[in-house]
Amino acid sequence: MSLDPNMIILLVEDSEIMRKMEIKIINDLGFSNVLEAKDGQDAIDQLKTDQKVDLIISDWNMPIKDGYELLLWVRADAKRKETPFIMATAQGERTQVTKAKEAGISGMVSKPFTSEELQNVMGAAISGEAAENGKTYTRTPQTTADGRLKIKMGHIQITDHLVLGVLKHLADTGHFKPELFTLETECMATWNQVAGSLEKGEVDGSLVLAPIAMDLFSAGVPIKLLLLAHKNGSIFVRNKKGGFQQEKAADFFRDKDFYIPHRLSMHHMLAHMYLKELGLKPGVPGEDGINVCFEVVPPVKMPEFLGQNQDACGFMVAEPIGTKSIAGGIADLQFLSGQVWPGHPCCVVTLREEVIKDHEPAIQEFISLLVEAGKFIKEKPAVAAEIAVSFLDPDGNLGLRQSVLKNVLTEPHGITTHDLFPVKEDLKRMLDYMHHDMGVGQLIDLDKFVDTSFAGKACGYTAPELADTKEPQKGPHTPSPAALAKDAAAKAMLEKEGKYLTFSLDGEEFGLSILRIVEIMGVLPITPVPRVPEFFKGVINLRGKVIPVIDLRLRLGIEETEYTDRTCIIVVETQAPDGLVKSGIVVDSVNEVVNLTAENIEPAPAFGTSLDTSYIMGMAKVDEKVKVLLEIDQVLSEEEMAQAMGF
Template identity: 50%
Template sequence: MSVDPNIAILLVEDSGIMRKMEMSVLKSVGFNNIVEAEDGKDAILKLESNPIDIVLSDWNMPNMSGFELLEWVRQSEQFKEMPFVMATGRGEKKEMTKASEAGVSSFITKPFGPDELKAKIEEAFTEKTDEEEPEAVFEPRYGASGKPIIKIAHIQITDHIILGALKHLIDSGKIAPKHFDLETECMTSWNPVAKALEDKTIEGAFVLAPIAMDLFAYGTKIKLILFAHKGGSIIVKNRQGAKFKKPFENFFKNKSFYIPHTMSIHNMMAHMFFSNIGIKPGVAGNDNVDVSFEVTPPIKMPEFMSSNENTCGFMVAEPIGTKSIAGGIAEQIGLSSEIWENHPCCIVAIQEEFIERFPDAVQELTKYLVEAGQFVDQKPGVAAEVGVTFLDPKKTLGLRVPLLKNVLSDPLGIKTNDLYPVKADLNKIQRYLHDKMNVGSIIDLDKFVDLRFADVACKDGASGALGSVLHDTPQKSFELLDRLLAEQETLAAKTTLDKVGKYLTLSLGDREFGIDIAKIREIIGIVPIRTIPNTPPAVRGVINLRGHVISVVDLRLKLHMPEIEYNDRSCIIVLEIQGEKGPGAIGVIVDSVSEVANIKAEDIEEAPGTGLDINTDHILAMAKAPNSPSVKILLDIDKVLTQ
């Protein structure tokens, strides 16, 4: 049903940064009448003093939890009929059941996207019936070839790169499946992936092992056929805030720490790490918690941490951690494989009905995924090029090939050459989460894991080619922190990785600048420009480029340099930039263009803080020219044009 966008929403969230994000999500789908509350007690005061139509509340909060608030609302004569949406990072099915029994109208798991939240708000206003929802039914789909379609969901992390590699190998004709047609779908977060598996709208998914195990525990008929990778995650600390020194616990205490999902290996290993240095991890609202875990969308972690000194760090799948280091936001504490060598993380889950009906297709898929894993392992450079396109098709992550190649080449990083499922490792995960963290359930792994296909596809896997070793000790955690303290300059070398690559060099007077070649659409000469009234001086107007109207900006004026007359060397560089409303084209006028330069790591230096008459916030770095005193200014052209 459609909901009036003018409804008054009471947003209850103790974390300021998460509340800001959730307000942004609400506004993006048209809800602007929002009242904020910091916890359950504050929410009651707001309910009693404001006209409210619906409550959207976090679960874990100090003073009064979201669950306690829900109970209060349902016992109140005045508010007992009010729609109530519970938003929580605890993505376990048992939590959803508990909330449903207490009278929640709708339940949403963090992190969530705009469409998902809007649907849950609409669901909360829908009148409930006693009829049980019909169980989702699997319906096979067939491609034009007559072969069954295997649609596999994934998200934007390096852990899923073998799926991109397989798609590349199929699209390039190097692999030709006989028993299936492959489709892939990139989803915004783990919640849509889990929902699609439950609703049987996809045949399979690359998904966090604990999420898949929790779905299985509550009746979703899926099977694990293969590990998607081993290792591949990173733990980082915020570069902001107090000086990092001994005793280390002082840096982390009374701060938040981001994880991608409650049902994740990251939650487990971060819990190990902090426990081993004498810090009690947990969620807001729990007793005596030293560091609060907050479930945060992986691609949002660097942005949120950069604006919040009270966030001490995060643990996430690559390349997000290395990219945040490259951007000067974070410093590396360690890789996940240093805590647990060759650990599982994401797995390949397939609908049980599909397996039963099309075992040949599943066997062939398993075989080709193993081959794709070998391809990534043996050709990290090519895999990085494939991965940038597959994981970042809309360029929202700003991935670059050198950075991704570095991630794939790290000997302690992601492993894709041994994907055989090891049930003993899965048992370690479920036992730690359940027994030490009270998260998830214990399932029968013999029923969940189907080894038939991996037994055939993984030639060496059954013998345990890459055995896992868990270092759940204080010694290991302090070793990582001691290394960070001693080698901060060495670790900081990663900050150049995000700037390495090819740049179009251009001139403005006697200064040379560089723009990332990936941003360039084309270069044209000066053409008639139609001016637009009441625009800033730097905005020269618009041009008609083959039927498309494109704004044109004078880069000189944008950088506060003196205006000159255009000549036969002047040109317009047509760029693709990332604006507030998404990607779009814009033209910039420059004095001249020179060449495409390949900027190497050893030629890059950080931008100076002062001394130039342009805003250094717009400068990525300075690039020295080999055997020459000249220096090129590498521009963050998105910032130049949008700020």
């Protein structure tokens, strides 16, 4: 049915930044009449008035009164008891869904959700078509005309799912030639879509977070875990703002928000373990005594939210989101998941039992080729990174770069794909900690859920043989500052890759990103300007536009010299208070354009140069020569640029 665009919606959400995001989703669906409440009590106070409300959308975990308490109040209130009520929450476990349905919700959507997911739930809630409770879905396997099994697999846009993308690429290009199956992959926006499609039999299987798969199994969804999708592969980063000190780490994280991609995730578990180790009490809003608040946020939104919210201390997520954030100057590295629990499971390969039952040879071939795809990633990370760009970001929405993905795939403590055998002891450790220490998820019989027979044949060993070679895992630990500094420095250089124009000053070579250069010219007549610093030489008329010119020698503290026929003015764009502006910098001579990779670039030195290191983006080594890469926006301060432009 069509929804009235003029209906009045009460949105109840304690996190201001999440509230803004959800309002935008609601507005994008065509609804502009949105009332806001910061918690359940605030919502009740508004509902006690005569204010008309056509639909309530509420978070579950909130301080003072949570969404469940609000739901009970609404259903007990004579005036409001028929008001459609949607629970929009990170509380996605099946037991919680059942609890909310028994209390009378009209619909439920799990965070993080898309506009399409919310629209579907809103339509059902307004029409009174409550979601079916306890329905069992079946999947009818599909085959091709020549009898091959059509395997449709769901996934999301993270490096954890690259084995699927590499298998698809190698099959499509003829490197792999499956005899018993064809492969179709479907990229989805959220974990909830992946879980929902697996539960409803819309796909044959999926690569999904292990705790989500366990929760589905506990609810009676007929799935089996056949293989790991990877080991390790996640990253914990902290907000670059806030003055972090290792010896006062607890103070940095205390009383702040921390972002996770899903409550049923290894990221949630490892972040909980680390923060607890610091002596903190992490949890969700509304829990007693917590001093670090977990918020579920879409992974692609985490860098944006972290940059905007000074009350956010960091996030933990699958790569490459964290590395991209470090390279972009938004976050600093705290640790890689493989440093605190080496070889831990995270995402798993699950398939519906109906598909496995009558097609075991095809499933065996599929699992075996996934194992081979994992080895291919290990052996050829540069090629795998190139495949990853098109598989994970086909429309370019994430801005993924091959260099970032290659760094993720070759990181010593990062994602590993060459050993995908599912070890039940590791999965049990995950299950037990989340259930007993965090109160998340249900205990299940892993012997019934995990089928290692396919992986055993593909990997060439059985569970007991593998278990005998594994040392007992200890609890999480904080990596050494030296190890963290080395990893962080390598990641910080990734965004600095690209083409640079090199030029000379006093016999030394410097470089500027070619993306900031407008043009290069010989020296034009420069008109002096009074009452400006000495390094401002004046202004030039560039095709009718007046722009300031600085002598880069003087700005960098190098002795002035006479201009020659090799002297050039490089016109660049710099960041001023009112946006990008053009200015000219005078250099001794222009040399060449070089293409630099992260391997060529090192961080600015703390000593060993007479230059102010705040001007230096990095040091590049090319053909045994060192070039100083300048950060052009730092060469002039905002105050100096404003003074120059004001003349």
